[in-house]
Amino acid sequence: MSSTAPHPAQLIVDLGFGFILSGALAAVTELGVADRLAQGPKSPSVLAEELKVDASSLYRALRLLASAGVFTEDTEGRFGLTPAAELLQSQVPGSLRDAVLMLTQKIFWAPAGEMAETIRTGETPFARIFGKPFFDYLASDAAAGATFHRGMSSLSDMENGPIARSYDFSPFHQVVDIGGGHGGFLVEVLQSAPKLRGVLFDHSHVLSESRIAKAGLSQSCEHATGDFFEAVPSGADVYVLKRILHDWNDEDCVRILRNCRSAMAQGGRVLVIDTVIPPGNAPHGGKVLDVMMMASLPGRERTEADFRKLFAQAGLQLSRILPTPTAMSITEAIAA
Known part of the structure; x- marks a missing residue:
């Protein structure tokens, strides 16, 4: 055992307490503490007065987060920002404030708290807890849906x-981002290949917050609404599925992939951008995400063998897997 590794007993205890850190992080993010510290350290009493909260409770939460590297407490008892805490500000480049609020939503932590049921039955308790399956619930609850998509x-x-x-997009003519959300990824793709035309495909309530116009790409990108289980825009030579297939079971994934296979131009490509879980015991972001999906959604993260099977059932074949600087990989498929 490494000298820096925690004692086995301490490791178990720390893992058991993990949800407390998540709760404290969610709370101070929701309250906007980081924005209040943008100009410099403040005492808990000053912060509490500004935020209209209880000073003692705020101090205790910040003290815990400071021990984890989020915020720092000086010798005068004032709290300031660390590089991690800076990312909780609402208006800074690369802000993760919305991401934290999304990841710590009740739609994720409530089903995770009942994971024994999921393991016993193989089914998520989400519909029992919230009354509807995951995406139906988001469509029916405007606030939860907005938090999720943002x-x-x-x-x-x-x-x-x-x-x-x-990935080199320059040889292609048109790319369709299936379930592309607000278009952040498609913006980066179109900026990387100026001659490429794009289609951002999603539900209308999602496209209402599209970033395409703000990025100055309205002339090279159109919006299309629809249901990827029914059909997708036809005639493109690249179809992107970023963080889409991991939301769904194998049968639904095959339906989506078949629709892409039917729609794509001759010589086209389907790019699945999800984690590809490697063998072995090493930590990997896909392993955490996979269990999160298991608790709340019918989907999963997949291995290379899993993707080969899905593609084969949809009339496609895996051509290559490209690593990226992130936990995600680009799994490319062509017509079988």
Whole structure:
């Protein structure tokens, strides 16, 4: 055992307490503490007065987060920002405020708290807890849906550029981003290949917050609404599925992939951008995400063998897997 590794007993205890850190992080993020510290350290009493909260409770939460490297307490008892805490500010480049609010939503932590049921039955308790399956619930609850989609955009912002630059889009004519959300990834793709035309495909309530116009790409990118289980825009030579297939079971994934296979131009490509879980015991972001999906959604993260099987059932074949600087990989498929 490494000298820096925790004692086995301490490791178990620390893991058991993990949700407390998540709760404290969610709370100070929701309250906007980081924005209040942008101009410099403040005491808990000053912060509490500004935020209209209990000073003692705020101090205790900040003290815990400071021990984890989020915020720092000086010798005068004032709290300031660390590089990690700076990312909780709402208006800074690369802000993860919306991502934290999304990841710590009740839609994720409530089902995770009942994971024994999921393991016993193989089914998520989400519909029992919230009355509807995951995406039906988001469509019916405007606030939860907005938090989710803004959080996904925030989480994606730190990965979109590096992923887009990991694939050469320049030989192609048109790319369709299936379930592309607010368009953050498609913006990076179109900026990397100026001659490429784009289609951002999603539900209308999602496209209402599209970033395409703000990025100055309205002339080279159109919006299309629809349901990827029914059909996708036809005639493109690249179809992107970023963080889409991991939301769904194998049968639904095959339906989506078949629709892409039917729609794509001759010589086209389907790019699945999800984690590809490697063998072995090493930590990997896909392993955490996979269990999160298991608790709340019918989907999963997949291995290379899993993707080969899905593609084969959809009339496609895996051509290559490209790593990116993120935990995500680009899994490319062509017509079988």
